Amino acid sequence: MPATALKCRECSTEYALEARFVCEKCFGPLEVKYDYSALAGDPAGIRRRIQAGPQNIWRYHDFLPLEGGSPGPSTRGASRAGLPAGCTPLMRADRLAAELGLKEVWVKNDAANPTHSFKDRVVSVATHRARELGFDTLACASTGNLANAVAAQASAFGMRSYVFIPSDLEEQKILATGVYGTNVVAVKGNYDDVNRLCTELSGEREGWAFVNVNMRPYYAEGSKTLAYEISEQLGFRTPDRIVSPIASGSLFTKIAKGFQEWIDLGITEGTLPKMNGAQATGCSPVATAYANGHDVCRPVKPDTIAKSLAIGNPADGPYALELARRSGGGIDMVTDDEIREGISLLARTTGVFTETAGGVTTAVLKKLAERGEIDPEERVVIVITGEGLKTLDAVRDSFTTHTIEPNYDAFEAEFAVAGSR
Amino acid sequence: MSVKVKIPTQLRANSGGEGEVVVEGAVVSEVLDALFAVHEELRERICDEDGGLRRFVNVYVGGEDIRFEQGLDTPVPAGGEVQILPAVAGGR
Numbered sequence: 001m002p003a004t005a006l007k008c009r010e011c012s013t014e015y016a017l018e019a020r021f022v023c024e025k026c027f028g029p030l031e032v033k034y035d036y037s038a039l040a041g042d043p044a045g046i047r048r049r050i051q052a053g054p055q056n057i058w059r060y061h062d063f064l065p066l067e068g069g070s071p072g073p074s075t076r077g078a079s080r081a082g083l084p085a086g087c088t089p090l091m092r093a094d095r096l097a098a099e100l101g102l103k104e105v106w107v108k109n110d111a112a113n114p115t116h117s118f119k120d121r122v123v124s125v126a127t128h129r130a131r132e133l134g135f136d137t138l139a140c141a142s143t144g145n146l147a148n149a150v151a152a153q154a155s156a157f158g159m160r161s162y163v164f165i166p167s168d169l170e171e172q173k174i175l176a177t178g179v180y181g182t183n184v185v186a187v188k189g190n191y192d193d194v195n196r197l198c199t200e201l202s203g204e205r206e207g208w209a210f211v212n213v214n215m216r217p218y219y220a221e222g223s224k225t226l227a228y229e230i231s232e233q234l235g236f237r238t239p240d241r242i243v244s245p246i247a248s249g250s251l252f253t254k255i256a257k258g259f260q261e262w263i264d265l266g267i268t269e270g271t272l273p274k275m276n277g278a279q280a281t282g283c284s285p286v287a288t289a290y291a292n293g294h295d296v297c298r299p300v301k302p303d304t305i306a307k308s309l310a311i312g313n314p315a316d317g318p319y320a321l322e323l324a325r326r327s328g329g330g331i332d333m334v335t336d337d338e339i340r341e342g343i344s345l346l347a348r349t350t351g352v353f354t355e356t357a358g359g360v361t362t363a364v365l366k367k368l369a370e371r372g373e374i375d376p377e378e379r380v381v382i383v384i385t386g387e388g389l390k391t392l393d394a395v396r397d398s399f400t401t402h403t404i405e406p407n408y409d410a411f412e413a414e415f416a417v418a419g420s421r
Numbered sequence: 422m423s424v425k426v427k428i429p430t431q432l433r434a435n436s437g438g439e440g441e442v443v444v445e446g447a448v449v450s451e452v453l454d455a456l457f458a459v460h461e462e463l464r465e466r467i468c469d470e471d472g473g474l475r476r477f478v479n480v481y482v483g484g485e486d487i488r489f490e491q492g493l494d495t496p497v498p499a500g501g502e503v504q505i506l507p508a509v510a511g512g513r
Contacts (some may be wrong), residue, residue, distance in 0.1 A: 010477070012458040024431050027466070029509040093513040189484075196481065199506050203430030216509070296476060299488050313479070313486070315509045 002038065003065035006030040009319070017065065019133055019209060021216040028314060031064045036265060043266040050228075057086035057121055057225040063261060064125055064225075065218050067132050083126060083156040085120035087249050088112040088227050089401060090233040090381070096349040096362075100369035106239070106381045108230055109352050115176070116387035117308075117355075118251065119149035122222035123211055127153050129218040130209035136160065137208045141198035143191050143247075143308045144173030145386050150211055151182035162208070166192050170307065172390045190302060192312050223251045227258025230381055231268040238263065238270035240378040243365045245278040245357045245385055246286050246331065247309040249316030255383070256323050273381075275323050277331035278364035280304035280339060280356075286317045287333035295321055303357045305336045305394055306356040308386060330373070334363040340394055342366065346384070352387030361385075422499035427513050428463075429506050435462040449480060450493040452503050467505060477508045 005014040010028030021030055022338070037061060039046060046062065053059030054070065058081075061070040071081035089109050096104040113120040123146070124404050125140060139162040140150045147163040154161035156406045163177055167186035178184050195213075202213040211219045231238055237261050246252045254336045262268040279287040282304025285297040298315035302310035314320070334342065339356055342363030347353050360380050368374050388395070404410040426442045433440060442459060446452035459466040469475050473493070480487045481504040487495040498504055 020433055022477070022509050023432070025466070027431070027475055027507050027509070029477065192486070193484070196479070196484070196506060200427075200429070200504070245501075299486060301489070313508065318476070 001065065001067050001069065002036055002062065003032050004033045004035045005033045015100050019130070019135070019214045021214050032217050034063070034065075034261075036063075036261070038174070039265055046267055050181045050232065050348050054084070055087045057124060057222065058084070060225050060228045062229065063258075064124070065135075065221055066128050068128075082124065083114045083120065083153050085113050085124045085222075086229060088229070090230060091352075093350045096302045096346065099345070099349055100366055101376070102369055102374055102378070103376045104379045104381065105365070106230075106234075106379070107346070107350055107352055108226065108381055108383050110226065110385050111352070111354060111358075111387035113147070113149075113150045115148040116390065117145035117149065118223070118226065118383075118385045119145045120153070121225050122219045123149040123153045125222035126209065126211035126215040126219035127157065128158075130211070130215055131157070132352040133209070135207060135209035137162070137204075137205075139198070139201075139208050139210045140164065140212055141191070141195045141210070142212075143310060144169050144177070144390065145308055146212065147177040147182075147184070148173065150182075151177045151180035152370070154182060155180045164198050166190050166194055166307075169242075170391055170393065172392060174201040176390065184375055191307075191310055192299075192302075193342065195311075195313075214344035220250045223254035224258030224261070226251075226383060227255045228262065231259065231262055236262075236268050236380075238268050239273050239381040240270075241274040241276060241329065241374065243276045243278060243361055243368070243380065244383040245309055245361050246279050246314070246320055247311045247357075248314045249277075249286060249320035251383075251385070253316050253319045253323055256327065272327050273329075275327040275329040276368060277320055277324055277329070278361045278365065279331065279333045280306040280309055280360050281333045281335045282306070283312060284333040285312060286314055286320050287331045287351055288349070289317065289320055290324060290331040297321070304356075305340075305391070306339055306360050307391075308355060308357045309360060310354065330368075332364045332367055334360055334367065338363040338367075340398060343388065343394055344398060347388070352384060354384045355386040355388050355391040356394050357386050358388070359394065422447060422497075424470040424497050424499070424503045426452060426456050426500065430465060431507060432466055432505065435466055436460045446497060448493070449482065449487055449495045449497060451504065452497055453480075453493070479506050479508045480504070481506070 008023035058070040110118040114263035283302035299313040339359035444455035
């Protein structure tokens with residue numbers, strides 16, 4: 001495989017490709033290092049091979065950290081290798097663009113994954129690597145979407161699983177996790193409390209692969225496939241701008257890493273997109289640091305309806321800040337009311353119903369458009385990471401239901417008044 | 422006043438393999454100094470050159486991140502627990 005080592009992002013110390021996530025010298029995060037020299041010089045051949053690959057993220061296995069390469073012949077419908085993720089729609093959103101005074105906006109709808117969020121991508125990669133390393137149990141610290149993905153992937157493989165969630169999580173996300181037959185552990189605390197417990201547990205439980213703790217370097221690589229897909233779906237071109245939510249900052253930075261790898265190898269045309277991050281005001285450690293010109297984030301106590309983004313102590317915050325500045329993008333925050341309006345705006349103009357995180361992303365797109373930061377000629381892609389059915393409370397009481405008697409006159413009376421015949 | 426310090430697996434090579442160390446101290450900085458007096462190698466793993474916490478080290482007193490309290494001056498109750506953990510985990 002092209003992956004050669006785990007490398008510390010802070011002090012560059014290298015480690016073998018094992019289940020470890022933190023540098024023993026400086027506690028910095030470890031990241032997968034690759035040697036792509038075998039792929040250099042033949043971008044047309046690589047593009048052909050990708051296009052002949054399966055309809056899931058394993059069409060990009062050349063760029064993922066698995067020893068065995070693509071895990072067997074699978075299609076989106078039939079898999080011999082767990083629950084296949086990816087190949088979600090990229091749809092042009094002309095009505096959304098028109099409403100915002102923009103020319104070209106695309107929606108990458110990652111709610112179209114097996115458990116309805118982008119987490120299926122990262123869990124696929126982490127699980128396959130965990131199996132290569134001999135783990136028999138999957139676990140995670142989650143705000144819900146990851147719990148769904150881990151529970152489902154474990155069931156597809158017949159692995160044991162434990163998912164740790166904050167006890168105040170939306171009921172939809174808890175139900176959509178328990179149904180897979182996992183062990184649901186509701187921790188009395190917020191996500192950062194859950195994360196602290198899992199970090200401690202991962203050091204004590206051998207044989208457990210915590211996808212976002214000890215498997216985190218592999219897990220994070222799965223997010224690169226969003227960039228690969230967007231590029232491929234645009235005809236192997238990079239868009240001018242990406243708007244993506246930020247929680248830990250992992251997704252945001254890995255999307256850029258994916259584009260940069262393909263730019264360096266000549267697989268995609270174009271340059272690194274301007275990277276715009278989106279946070280909720282009620283949990284905005286990265287956006288606040290960005291606004292204040294800081295290069296590290298001060299942890300916060302989350303208080304927002306966007307629970308899937310409610311990470312008060314974002315591990316990749318410093319790298320997200322650096323990326324937003326380097327790429328000419330930025331990081332913005334939006335209020336809970338703006339989030340609800342964002343959900344509604346996307347639904348009304350595109351037919352895509354997203355969860356609160358997608359409301360954050362759409363609301364930030366609107367904010368950027370209103371500020372005049374987006375050139376009308378730009379091709380913008382917004383990354384919609386999850387499904388509206390998981391956060392139904394966010395849209396409760398946001399519209400009127402017409403309740404009528406079951407007869408023609410009652411209907412006519414109701415809509416004659418409304419005047420929308 | 423005795424305090425229990427919990428050492429993460431990643432640092433146990435520097436603590437003689439011990440996962441828990443009992444030391445004396447009334448605030449976090451005193452507890453850490455007492456810990457370093459026992460296991461000097463832990464100092465450069467946990468603290469930077471200026472004596473502050475490294476960027477990717479989290480310290481908790483009774484489960485609360487000391488960055489939300491008074492940092493290294495956070496009081497530690499007698500019989501309390503100080504936990505050291507890597508900050509780099511999670512992701513939605």
